[in-house]
């Protein structure tokens with residue numbers, strides 16, 4: 001599918017990533033190209049170790065050692081990203097226990113990005129974003145250990161949203177949560193995307209999660225992107241590649 005250039009938000013062109021030196025060197029991502037249009041929700045799915053998180057980390061500027069190009073709003077990004085990039089692109093990680101500072105109350109966690117990006121109206125922005133993720137104002141004064149897993153992930157989402165980004169990079173954002181809480185958080189992501197015109201790139205190994213949140217899905221295998229399918233085609237098992245059909249069959253079992 002060709003996406004007109006004015007609608008392109010995030011793009012990889014022949015992205016390749018290897019780890020290690022000499023005989024230990026391993027190619028983990030091989031010539032991966034995909035394009036997210038503005039407002040897309042795009043999923044990367046594949047078996048454990050196929051390179052999904054490695055791609056996301058390169059997109060987020062956390063891994064600067066890659067070949068190929070990463071474009072944001074049609075401009076090629078330098079491997080080391082500037083502050084302006086993080087105003088537009090934010091990340092939500094898998095484990096809300098690891099990603100929140102244990103000694104910081106929620107309001108301090110949320111104030112940090114506001115200070116970093118020199119935004120005004122701290123108190124209002126904190127109240128507004130807590131409401132947006134379904135937490136009332138009293139949560140400001142809680143520490144992470146006083147929150148449930150789902151509430152912690154809501155705080156992590158609020159921290160990403162408070163700088164009003166246009167893109168969220170989501171790395172297995174529900175897989176550390178109980179199944180019942182997973183659905184709540186996925187619904188929250190859907191609502192937020194609609195209300196805030198966000199673009200999502202989500203990495204997961206969970207077929208149900210990806211078809212719930214994403215309209216387009218790329219299937220990866222051993223570092224390569226095999227094919228791209230609509231969520232409907234994925235649900236129907238309408239895949240071209242034998243590996244994809246096998247992956248879908250195994251996921252349903």
Ligand SMILES: Nc1ncnc2c1ncn2[C@@H]1O[C@H](COP(=O)(O)OP(=O)(O)OP(=O)(O)O)[C@@H](O)[C@H]1O
Nearest residue numbers: 019020028046047048049050051052053054055205
């Ligand atoms: N910093 C690193 N140094 C060396 N090898 C790495 C590094 N990061 C990742 N790898 C390797 O790259 C491969 C891909 O890892 P990656 O985390 O991208 O997989 P994944 O598809 O996200 O899997 P999972 O679903 O299990 O998280 C793995 O074999 C992993 O061991």
